[in-house]
Amino acid sequence: MSVTNNNLGNVILCGAIFRDELLTFTAANTVLHGTIMARDSTSGKLVPYVKGGTNNENGIPKAVMTYDVTSTVAGDVAVRSMISGSVRAPRLIIDADGDASNIDNVVLDELRVYSIVAEDVQELRTFDNQ
Numbered sequence: 001m002s003v004t005n006n007n008l009g010n011v012i013l014c015g016a017i018f019r020d021e022l023l024t025f026t027a028a029n030t031v032l033h034g035t036i037m038a039r040d041s042t043s044g045k046l047v048p049y050v051k052g053g054t055n056n057e058n059g060i061p062k063a064v065m066t067y068d069v070t071s072t073v074a075g076d077v078a079v080r081s082m083i084s085g086s087v088r089a090p091r092l093i094i095d096a097d098g099d100a101s102n103i104d105n106v107v108l109d110e111l112r113v114y115s116i117v118a119e120d121v122q123e124l125r126t127f128d129n130q
Contacts, residue, residue: 009088009091010033010066010088010091011033011034011064011066011082011087011088011091011092012066012082012085012086012087012088013085013086013087013088013119013121014085014086015084015085015086016066016082016084016085016086017082017083017084017085017115018066018080018081018082018083019063019080019081019083020078020079020080021045021046021063021078021079021080021081022045022046022076022077022078022079023037023045023046023047023065023069023076023077023078023079023081024040024043024045024046024047024075024076025071025073025074025075025076025077026074027073027074028071028072028073028074029070029071030068030069030070030071031048031065031068031069031070031095032065032068032093032095032098033065033066033067033068033091033093034064034065034066034087034091034092034093035048035049035064035065035092035093035094035095036048036049036061036063036064036092036093036094036095036103036107036111037049037061037062037063037064037065037081038050038053038057038058038059038060038061038062038063039057039060039062039063040056040057040058041056041057042056043056045076046062046063046079046081048094048095048096049061049094049095050094050095050096051094051096051102051107060110061107061110061111061114061116062083062114063081063082063083063114063116064081064082064087064092064111064116065079065081065082066080066081066082082116083114083115083116084114084115084116085115085116085117086116086117086118086119087111087116087117087118087119088118088119088121089103089108089118089119089120089121090120090121092107092118094107103118
């Protein structure tokens with residue numbers, strides 16, 4: 001028997017405010033739903049957040065993607081990012097990791113500075129056939 005876990009949730013918890021932005025891809029890639037984003041201080045465009053990053057403010061989280069964004073080439077893609085509101089902490093992602101394994105209280109505090117409050121919630125609607 002195989003085990004299948006179904007992810008039925010969204011990163012948004014409540015009170016989301018969005019802004020139309022440009023997301024810069026340096027190569028073909030997919031930015032996953034829940035990925036924390038930073039703003040490049042030179043271009044003003046969104047880039048994936050890098051924990052401990054020091055290149056053009058890529059280590060300062062300022063937004064969260066609420067849907068998957070894919071680009072087949074390097075360049076800019078128009079997106080609508082979440083810039084304020086409450087999110088489910090377990091659904092946040094650091095792009096380099098592909099998951100929430102390195103999201104700690106420091107990252108959550110940095111998000112809170114920019115009005116994104118990450119809450120640890122119990123997902124009661126997540127099905128699990130284990």
